[in-house]
Amino acid sequence: MSIVKKILDLDQRVIYLILFVLLAYPILNPVILPMAIQDYSKQAFNFADSIPDGSVVLIEGGNSAATHPQCGPGLTANIYHLLTKNCKLVFFSIGAEQAFWTNREIQDAINKLPAGVPAENGVNWVHLGYISGGESGVAALAANIRSAISKDYYGTLIDDLPLMKDINDAKAFSAVFWWGGSEGSIPYGVRQLVGPYNLPMSGSCTTNEVPNYSPYISSGQMKGIFGGVRGSAEYEYLLRVPGPALGQAMATNFGGLFWLVLVVVGNVLYFIQRGRGEK
Amino acid sequence: MSSRLVKISLPIWLTSIFGVLMIIEFFFPMPAEITATNTTLRSFVLIVSAAALILGTVILTIAHVRRISTRKPEWYYSIIYLIAFATTAVLGLSSVRETNFLWIYNNMTSPIGAALYSLTAFYITSAAYRVFRARNWNAAVLLITGFIVLMMLIPVGAAIFPPVVPIGEWIRSFPSSAGFRGMIIGTSLGTVGLGVRIYTGRQKEHLGIREERKEVS
Numbered sequence: 001m002s003i004v005k006k007i008l009d010l011d012q013r014v015i016y017l018i019l020f021v022l023l024a025y026p027i028l029n030p031v032i033l034p035m036a037i038q039d040y041s042k043q044a045f046n047f048a049d050s051i052p053d054g055s056v057v058l059i060e061g062g063n064s065a066a067t068h069p070q071c072g073p074g075l076t077a078n079i080y081h082l083l084t085k086n087c088k089l090v091f092f093s094i095g096a097e098q099a100f101w102t103n104r105e106i107q108d109a110i111n112k113l114p115a116g117v118p119a120e121n122g123v124n125w126v127h128l129g130y131i132s133g134g135e136s137g138v139a140a141l142a143a144n145i146r147s148a149i150s151k152d153y154y155g156t157l158i159d160d161l162p163l164m165k166d167i168n169d170a171k172a173f174s175a176v177f178w179w180g181g182s183e184g185s186i187p188y189g190v191r192q193l194v195g196p197y198n199l200p201m202s203g204s205c206t207t208n209e210v211p212n213y214s215p216y217i218s219s220g221q222m223k224g225i226f227g228g229v230r231g232s233a234e235y236e237y238l239l240r241v242p243g244p245a246l247g248q249a250m251a252t253n254f255g256g257l258f259w260l261v262l263v264v265v266g267n268v269l270y271f272i273q274r275g276r277g278e279k
Numbered sequence: 280m281s282s283r284l285v286k287i288s289l290p291i292w293l294t295s296i297f298g299v300l301m302i303i304e305f306f307f308p309m310p311a312e313i314t315a316t317n318t319t320l321r322s323f324v325l326i327v328s329a330a331a332l333i334l335g336t337v338i339l340t341i342a343h344v345r346r347i348s349t350r351k352p353e354w355y356y357s358i359i360y361l362i363a364f365a366t367t368a369v370l371g372l373s374s375v376r377e378t379n380f381l382w383i384y385n386n387m388t389s390p391i392g393a394a395l396y397s398l399t400a401f402y403i404t405s406a407a408y409r410v411f412r413a414r415n416w417n418a419a420v421l422l423i424t425g426f427i428v429l430m431m432l433i434p435v436g437a438a439i440f441p442p443v444v445p446i447g448e449w450i451r452s453f454p455s456s457a458g459f460r461g462m463i464i465g466t467s468l469g470t471v472g473l474g475v476r477i478y479t480g481r482q483k484e485h486l487g488i489r490e491e492r493k494e495v496s
Contacts (some may be wrong), residue, residue, distance in 0.1 A: 183353065
């Protein structure tokens with residue numbers, strides 16, 4: 001067997017081991033390397049930054065156990081950003097598990113807040129919890145919140161929450177942030193909130209889903225998007241509040257470069273093999 | 280009432296009437312009575328969806344119990360399901376915010392979910408090395424495009440080769456966006472077509488009726 005063939009038939013466990021080391025090392029020993037901010041992230045950050053202080057904002061928290069590590073830090077940064085602007089936040093989730101993670105991301109953001117920034121449950125933010133029914137649930141929530149849900153995530157009656165006193169439909173909100181994770185639910189927000197209520201919307205999803213939503217950005221239906229762990233890292237970077245995403249994004253440097261090197265080596269060896277007439 | 284009326288005609292009429300009500304409200308301002316009816320109908324959807332979760336869980340559990348009782352291949356995995364289900368159900372029903380339930384979530388569900396998702400990175404890397412080849416012109420275009428976009432997405436990519444950023448963002452904003460826009464429009468038109476077929480009673484699969492299509496010679 002030729003050396004080219006041997007390299008091409010490299011045991012996949014060797015690839016797994018090298019990739020594991022390349023991903024684990026930067027997470028355990030974070031080194032922040034220079035990072036260009038993507039256009040979509042810049043647009044999404046500028047949109048969040050342009051929301052007037054004190055506005056009421058609707059946030060869909062769609063991160064699950066699988067997507068929390070990459071998109072969770074971005075939502076945490078978003079909550080931190082909006083609470084420091086004294087915005088009032090109303091959260092909901094279209095998945096039962098996602099409601100739990102949203103609550104965790106709210107607590108992470110509150111723990112990071114500088115002293116003096118108000119973040120009282122029921123006054124500065126409300127977590128409505130899980131809304132069933134998928135897109136129909138979103139439509140119901142947008143038309144009449146009290147018809148869709150009567151208690152918040154903590155079991156408090158909606159009518160007992162001071163922030164919800166004058167809020168009962170999507171018209172009460174100034175903006176929407178749709179942190180869809182890998183739910184594929186961003187179009188729900190575009191169809192049920194942006195179209196009928198003319199609400200400006202931004203959000204986040206996993207990196208692989210970003211191309212699915214690029215038509216909504218170019219049409220102006222979405223004001224940018226944070227994609228995956230890099231999007232979360234860019235939010236932390238632009239906000240100047242370092243968090244877990246920056247360290248993880250550096251790991252994607254090594255993992256991504258290794259992937260590119262493997263593809264180049266694989267193709268070079270493939271053409272050498274083909275030139276020699278080997279199979 | 281005849282069987283056909285109850286099983287076919289009535290559901291089709293109800294679907295059509297309420298479906299049309301929802302569509303009209305989306306495009307035109309409606310009297311308060313119709314808006315209130317639609318709000319109630321949407322609440323029904325929420326209740327039915329939540330009930331479907333319970334139904335799904337019951338059916339899944341029955342299926343696992345059957346697997347164990349009939350000793351189907353790898354039946355022992357079903358025991359793990361039943362233990363996990365019983366533990367989380369008991370702790371969850373006692374209180375979702377109890378420490379024990381959160382412990383399961385933080386120390387089991389979270390790492391397992393993240394680990395399963397991240398495994399794809401390993402499989403994709405290994406698969407790319409073996410099969411991502413420029414075997415022909417189409418594959419070469421895919422390879423070069425993928426290379427540029429991934430280079431753009433790597434945080435340090437711009438520092439290594441700055442032109443990847445404008446080229447990558449152009450690919451994402453124009454050819455990729457145009458392709459996805461076509462898919463979205465196509466899917467939407469298909470959905471409209473399916474809706475019309477359901478409202479007019481031409482599509483009956485959602486009622487559990489599968490009709491044989493006549494061969495056109």
